[in-house]
Amino acid sequence: MKLLAIVGTERKIGNSILAAKYISKQLGSDLEILRLTKMDIQPCKACYACLFGEECKIEDDVNDILKKIDESDAILIASPVYILDATSKIKALMDRGFMVLPYLESYSKKSCIILTFHGFKDMVGWASATHLTLARFFGFNVLANLEVNAALPAEIFVKEENLKKLDLAARLLKEGGRHREPDQCPVCFGTIFRIENGNLVCPVCNSTLDFQLNVIEASNRFTAEWFVKHFGEELRGLKEKFIAEREKLMEAAKIVES
Ligand SMILES: Cc1cc2nc3c(=O)[nH]c(=O)nc-3n(C[C@H](O)[C@H](O)[C@H](O)COP(=O)(O)O)c2cc1C
Numbered sequence: 001m002k003l004l005a006i007v008g009t010e011r012k013i014g015n016s017i018l019a020a021k022y023i024s025k026q027l028g029s030d031l032e033i034l035r036l037t038k039m040d041i042q043p044c045k046a047c048y049a050c051l052f053g054e055e056c057k058i059e060d061d062v063n064d065i066l067k068k069i070d071e072s073d074a075i076l077i078a079s080p081v082y083i084l085d086a087t088s089k090i091k092a093l094m095d096r097g098f099m100v101l102p103y104l105e106s107y108s109k110k111s112c113i114i115l116t117f118h119g120f121k122d123m124v125g126w127a128s129a130t131h132l133t134l135a136r137f138f139g140f141n142v143l144a145n146l147e148v149n150a151a152l153p154a155e156i157f158v159k160e161e162n163l164k165k166l167d168l169a170a171r172l173l174k175e176g177g178r179h180r181e182p183d184q185c186p187v188c189f190g191t192i193f194r195i196e197n198g199n200l201v202c203p204v205c206n207s208t209l210d211f212q213l214n215v216i217e218a219s220n221r222f223t224a225e226w227f228v229k230h231f232g233e234e235l236r237g238l239k240e241k242f243i244a245e246r247e248k249l250m251e252a253a254k255i256v257e258s
Helices: 015-027 062-070 087-093 098-108 127-137 160-175 224-256
Strands: 002-007 030-035 074-082 112-117 141-149 194-196 200-201 215-217
Touching: 002 015, 015 030, 015 074, 015 112, 030 062, 062 098, 074 127, 087 127, 098 127, 098 160, 098 224, 112 127, 112 160, 127 141, 141 160, 215 224
Parallel strands: 002 030, 002 074, 074 112, 112 141
Antiparallel strands: 194 200
């Protein structure tokens, strides 16, 4: 098995990288660590070329990253909370997410575990939801979304509860199955919720839940059917709409001139 760890932190002996090495050792797998902080990930230019089967015009490392994912058997997103959210390179990669279109079928077969490291239990924020969104938008088969409390480098190995989480991650990748933490969205394993019309809505998968997290209405976001509709109709449709309405929109933009 080839395990690919997507890591968005600079620390070489940090918790994210050490956790990836521990899990790989448990699995007896090959491990490649994708250190996003060392990679060139430019902003999306919103040209939509990739949605119409064209190569992305931006010359950076994103094509290589997508190929590396394609060549792996399983994915670990192992990365910390920085100021309540994921680190910037994680979001930078996610912003290029339209480029996954040709890979979606292959990526749907990649088992994925998310490990989000945080230094303070009361500052866990929503990074795990951002990591989950990356995993879901890339179409991975998410087995668990685990938050791990460890602040100092290697602190992950000091706490028994953390080692149990890493062992669980390795076991799921080896034997299959899914693990949902009690307070997570039952549909997608999301960790934060919005309140809308007196119910909870999971902002990651868009399912509606009651306050005991029973599903009122499950959304089909991130299913194979949804990807076809979103990429094929909704996103491509936006480009067609822009072409059709370009003159009117450019006219409207003139409001800020003179
Ligand atoms: C710039 C910066 C911001 C951080 N922000 C938070 C935070 O908002 N909440 C939190 O719980 N931990 C925060 N931390 C702590 C890290 O999440 C924690 O040290 C984590 O273990 C780092 O992972 P790593 O060792 O893999 O780099 C922050 C650390 C740094 C360096």
